[in-house]
């Protein structure tokens with residue numbers, strides 16, 4: 255996705271006039287509960303703590319950079335999604351946001367289902383004991399090997415993304431002597447991000463089968479004739495980091511229109527509708543995400559209203575939040591290496607990680623917040639840009655942020671809301687090793703994904 259096509263809206267830095275920044279916060283030491291994980295607070299010495307453990311101790315034991323994940327918060331968010339939708343709907347956690355075996359076990363225990371989109375994610379899910387029937391398999395180019403493994407494992411659904419895949423999955427299922435439950439992913443011409451959505455007739459992207467031009471109807475026609483497939487529903491995913499429900503409204507209207515056409519043409523009422531994920535979280539204090547119960551209520555009302563109008567029984571709804579569950583539960587802890595004031599511009603603060611542990615700022619122009627974590631300070635705020643250690647000038651972690659003017663090498667700073675799409679998109683650029691993920695709960699910290707070592711890197715390089 256090109257930068258210009260990604261999260262926009264009036265608060266986006268690109269549309270602010272040069273040199274225009276919001277005023278510094280009144281208290282640089284305050285922690286906005288919107289962007290920090292549930293148990294994050296400051297202890298009596300002013301040191302940031304999570305799950306009752308202070309970050310100086312965590313840094314000593316696990317090193318920096320590292321992601322610290324608040325397990326209770328993860329479980330609470332997963333549970334609140336599940337209870338918000340109740341027993342008449344299914345919540346699939348989107349594994350691509352962040353997946354590990356510990357996460358799979360938490361999801362299983364909290365009664366959620368799981369989306370995977372590669373053989374590697376499928377292997378992780380199965381190896382941690384997620385029942386196959388609670389797994390959905392996504393992707394626009396699943397290999398025949400991946401499809402075979404998914405069908406053999408008995409995944410609950412495969413989400414079909416192209417005409418070729420309809421035939422491919424049907425063929426493999428038949429070879430294996432089974433009927434695979436499938437949904438068809440369609441694109442409804444709704445492009446949604448953050449504070450805006452655009453509804454068009456066509457959608458210019460690689461995922462799904464277009465509703466436009468009767469293509470989705472044709473896909474349904476073909477899927478219904480194939481013995482290897484049991485078509486259970488239609489899938490639509492409209493974007494990411496969405497706050498505004500009106501995009502879902504247009505999408506649901508169009509999906510239900512297709513369900514009505516299917517009933518009229520084939521006499522079949524498909525029992526399920528999947529509205530995808532994409533619900534937004536707070537990366538900065540300016541973001542106001544909705545609670546799961548508000549989202550559940552809104553989506554259920556929209557689908558019920560549309561189905562009533564089409565005189566269809568309301569299908570079972572499923573949703574696929576990734577970011578909204580794991581995003582707010584983790585922060586990245588860095589050590590400051592250098593502090594470089596550039597007169598009249600800003601101060602560059604270099605940390606011991608960067609675009610290899612958080613590519614979202616470089617890739618999407620994403621916004622983050624940051625706080626001094628190892629102490630509090632009463633120094634005047636200074637406008638900073640937090641940058642990494644990579645050989646690349648676009649290696650920015652936090653574009654614009656205020657940090658105390660006495661910030662110095664050796665200080666620990668923390669970037670909140672890095673639970674989603676940070677470790678999962680991490681790279682080894684510059685042969686930097688990827689940081690660990692440490693789960694913290696009730697005064698105990700344990701590594702759930704260990705730090706890579708240079709030996710790991712050399713092991714892949716067979717000379």
Ligand SMILES: *Cc1c(COP(=O)(O)O)cnc(C)c1O
Pocket residue numbers: 348350351369392491493494495530531532533574575576577578674
């Ligand atoms: C990425 C993705 C999701 C999850 O998106 P979030 O923004 O993390 O909620 C859900 N469903 C599908 C099909 C996706 O591609």
